[in-house]
Amino acid sequence: MPSVFLYHVVGDLTVGKPEMVEFYETETVESAIRAIGESTECGIPVWKRKSHVGMIENSETRLQRFVGILNSLDIVAFLASTECLEDQDKAIKTPVSQVVVPNTSLVKQVDPATRLIDALEMMKQGVRRLIVPKSMGWKGMSKRFSILYNGKWLKNADTPNSSSNNNLTINTNRPSSSGTSNRNKFCCLSREDVIRFLIGCLGALAPLPLSSISSLGAINSNYSSVEASLPAIEATRKLPEDPSAIAVVEPIPNGQCKIIGEISASRLWKCDYPAAAWALANLSAGQFVMGVEDNVAGRSLPDFAVNAAVDDGNTATGTGSTRLRKFSSRSIGFNPGNSIRIGRSIYRGRCAPLTCKTTSSLAAVMAQMLSHRATHVWVIEDHSDDILVGVVGYADILAAVTKQPASLTHVNRPEGLATLV
Numbered sequence: 001m002p003s004v005f006l007y008h009v010v011g012d013l014t015v016g017k018p019e020m021v022e023f024y025e026t027e028t029v030e031s032a033i034r035a036i037g038e039s040t041e042c043g044i045p046v047w048k049r050k051s052h053v054g055m056i057e058n059s060e061t062r063l064q065r066f067v068g069i070l071n072s073l074d075i076v077a078f079l080a081s082t083e084c085l086e087d088q089d090k091a092i093k094t095p096v097s098q099v100v101v102p103n104t105s106l107v108k109q110v111d112p113a114t115r116l117i118d119a120l121e122m123m124k125q126g127v128r129r130l131i132v133p134k135s136m137g138w139k140g141m142s143k144r145f146s147i148l149y150n151g152k153w154l155k156n157a158d159t160p161n162s163s164s165n166n167n168l169t170i171n172t173n174r175p176s177s178s179g180t181s182n183r184n185k186f187c188c189l190s191r192e193d194v195i196r197f198l199i200g201c202l203g204a205l206a207p208l209p210l211s212s213i214s215s216l217g218a219i220n221s222n223y224s225s226v227e228a229s230l231p232a233i234e235a236t237r238k239l240p241e242d243p244s245a246i247a248v249v250e251p252i253p254n255g256q257c258k259i260i261g262e263i264s265a266s267r268l269w270k271c272d273y274p275a276a277a278w279a280l281a282n283l284s285a286g287q288f289v290m291g292v293e294d295n296v297a298g299r300s301l302p303d304f305a306v307n308a309a310v311d312d313g314n315t316a317t318g319t320g321s322t323r324l325r326k327f328s329s330r331s332i333g334f335n336p337g338n339s340i341r342i343g344r345s346i347y348r349g350r351c352a353p354l355t356c357k358t359t360s361s362l363a364a365v366m367a368q369m370l371s372h373r374a375t376h377v378w379v380i381e382d383h384s385d386d387i388l389v390g391v392v393g394y395a396d397i398l399a400a401v402t403k404q405p406a407s408l409t410h411v412n413r414p415e416g417l418a419t420l421v
Contacts, residue, residue, distance in 0.1 A: 002116070005233060005402065010119050011112030013197050015189035022047045025067050025097035029075060032096050033273055034074050040190045041245070041375055041394075042265040043071035045107055045129055047228065054185065059109040062131070066107050068098040069128060071265040072273075073244050077236035078333035086091055088274055092204045103240075106130060110185075117402070123191055124398050130189040158404040191394040192370070194227040198401060199366050209363035219379050219390040225249045228260055228286030235263045235285060243376035243393040247353070248285045252387075254271045259378055259388040261289025266374045357382045357401045358389060362400055365392055 001135040021303075023035050023044050035044050048065040050057070078084060078099045086090035108122055109131040119130060202209040213219055224233075225247040235246040245264030249257035262287065268276055279288050355378045356365050368377050375391040379385050 002205050002208070002401070004118065004201045005117035006115065006197075008116040009112065010114045010116065010132055012116070012174055013193055014134075014187050015113065015151040015350075017132075017134075017189070017193075019134060020131065023096075024049050026095055026102065028093050029078070029096060029099060030092040030101075032070055032100040033075060033092075036070070036075070036392055037270050040126065040192045040373075041071075042073075042269040043069045043128075043189070046070050046096055063104065063107065063109060064330055066104055068100045068103045069106050071097055071244050072268040072271070073236075073239060073263070073265040074101065076101055076271070076273060076276045078237060078269050080158070080233060080236065081111075082281075085278065086280060092274075092310050109133075119189075119400055120398050123194065124338045124395060124402070126395075128242075129161065130187055131186050133222065134185040136185050150161055151156045166395060174303075182351045191398070192373075193364055195394065195397060196370055199363070199370060202363055205401060208403075209362050209366075211399070212359045213356070213362055213365055213379065214358040215281045216403065218362065218365075218392050218396045219358065220396050221390040222391065223247060223378075223388075225257065225388070226263070226285045227251065228284065228289075230285055232263065232283050232285040232288040236280065242395060243391065245376055245391070247378060247388060247391070248284075248289045250387060258386045259353055259355070259380065260286065260386070262378070264370075264376070266376070269373070332349055353378050355380050355386070356392070362397065366397060369394075383388065 007240060020060065023032070023046055025046050025048055026378045027035075046067040046069070050065070078094075079091055081089070081379075084094075092269050105126055107129045107352065108127045110119060111121070112132055122130070140327060164355055167374055198205065208216070224235075224245070225237075226249070227247050230251050235248075240246065243264070243266075245262050247257075247259050247267070248261040248263060249259050263280075292359060354368060354372055354376075358370060359382055365377050368374070376391050380389045381389055
C-alpha cells in the first residue's frame with residue numbers, strides 16, 4: 001500500500017475548498033443548468049430543504065435530506081421527451097425533483113481526520129461526493145501526525161474528549177461563537193479532487209503510475225453503447241450510472257465495434273441544452289455525435305422553435321414571440337473546425353471521443369481526464385482503427401492505485417511514455 005494513503009487524511013484535500021451551497025429539489029431545471037456549469041464531474045448533489053430554518057443537524061439527519069446527483073445528461077434526456085419539446089418554457093421551469101434519480105448512497109459525510117485510504121475505499125464502493133465539515137481550526141495535517149497521535153488513531157476533530165495539547169484538532173478553547181458559526185458549514189470533496197491530489201503524488205505511488213492500464217486491470221469492459229444508425233434517443237432508454245456515458249459505435253464485419261463518438265454528461269456539460277435535446281430526439285446517434293450541419297446527405301434538417309422575447313410590438317405587453325432556428329452543431333458545443341473525413345461523413349474534431357490505448361500508462365490516463373475535465377476515457381486497441389475494448393472511469397483508477405503489489409500482473413512500460421514528460 002503506498003504510504004501516501006496512510007500519511008494523509010481527508011482534511012489535507014479540503015484546505016482552501018469553498019463552502020458547500022446546497023441545491024434544493026424545489027429549484028427549477030433552469031437553475032440546475034446554471035449550477036451544473038460551475039460544478040465538478042458534470043453534476044450537482046440535490047437536497048431536500050431543512051424542516052425549519054436554523055436547525056442543527058447531525059450526520060444522519062443531514063444525509064436523510066440528500067436525494068441524488070443530477071447531471072447534464074439527465075437534463076438533456078428529460079428535455080428531449082415529447083412533452084418537453086412541445087413546451088420548452090414549461091419544461092425548464094420544472095422542479096428538479098421530477099428529474100433527479102434518487103440514490104442516497106452517492107454521498108457520505110466524513111470527518112477531516114478520516115484517513116485517505118478509507119475515503120478511497122468509500123469511493124470505490126460507489127460514493128461520489130464526500131461531505132466534510134469545515135473548521136476554523138483546521139489547517140491540514142502533517143505527514144508525521146496524520147496516522148497516530150499519542151499512540152491512538154485520530155478521532156473526530158470536534159470530539160470533546162480530545163487531548164487539550166493536541167494542536168492538530170479544533171481548539172476547544174476558542175470562543176463559542178466561532179464554533180457555532182462553523183457548525184453547519186461543509187465543503188464537498190469529489191473524485192476529481194482526489195485524482196487531482198494523486199497526480200501530484202506520482203512519485204509516492206511508483207511504480208503504479210508508469211504501469212499500463214491493462215496490466216493494472218483498470219479497463220472496464222462493461223460499458224454502454226448504441227449503434228450510430230439508431231435514433232440518438234435510444235441512448236437514454238436506460239442511462240448508465242458510472243460513468244454517465246454511452247459510446248456511439250459502428251459495427252465492423254469481425255463482430256467488433258469502432259467508436260465514433262459518445263453521448264455523455266461530460267460532453268454535454270456546458271452545451272445549449274434545448275438544442276441538444278432537440279438533436280437527441282430527432283437525429284440518429286451518428287448524426288448527433290458527428291456534429292451535423294444544416295444538411296445531411298442532401299436532406300434539409302427541420303427548424304426548431306426557440307422562445308425568445310423580441311422587439312416585435314409585443315414587448316410592451318410582456319409577451320415574447322417564437323422564432324425559428326436552424327439546428328447546427330455549433331448550438332450544442334461542437335467545433336466545426338479541424339474536421340476529419342471518415343467514409344462519406346465529416347467527423348468534427350471537438351466531438352471526437354477522448355481515447356487512450358491499452359498500453360497507455362495510468363499517469364497518462366489520469367492526466368487526460370483532468371486536462372479535459374472528463375469523467376472517463378474510452379480504451380481502444382493498440383494497433384487498430386478505433387476498435388473499442390472498454391472504458392476507464394474514476395472508480396477504475398481508484399481501484400488501480402489501491403491495488404496490493406502482490407495482485408499486480410507484470411508491468412508493461414507503455415508506449416509513448418516520453419509524451420508525458
